[in-house]
Amino acid sequence: MIKIVPTVVYGQPFYFMQSRIIEIPTGIVVDTLQEFLEALQNVDASAIYNHVFEARLRDRRGRSDFAIWIDEVLQKNDLADKFEKVDSYMYSLEGLRLKLIQLCKQELKK
Numbered sequence: 001m002i003k004i005v006p007t008v009v010y011g012q013p014f015y016f017m018q019s020r021i022i023e024i025p026t027g028i029v030v031d032t033l034q035e036f037l038e039a040l041q042n043v044d045a046s047a048i049y050n051h052v053f054e055a056r057l058r059d060r061r062g063r064s065d066f067a068i069w070i071d072e073v074l075q076k077n078d079l080a081d082k083f084e085k086v087d088s089y090m091y092s093l094e095g096l097r098l099k100l101i102q103l104c105k106q107e108l109k110k
Helices: 033-042 045-058 065-072 077-085 093-109
Strands: none
Touching (some): 033 093, 045 065
């Protein structure tokens, strides 16, 4: 797959672009932290983007879907807080995936 990175060329006009986010079910459903970890290792990076970045914009609580689910369903408040403390803008999507995987593994070792 060829990825095109948009560029701005000095002296050329700026073209405003519009984007739309379309959510598409992956068919992956998890019930435990172990299942979540396994899914996180394999899910497309766009799902991570959706559940971390887009979720904070659409949810009035300003939290990622991951943190909300870990907090409210798994009742792992400390892990949810750790997920939220990760500065997701400091990582690529793959780097963010690795950081979240690391947090899950640490929790599962307890």
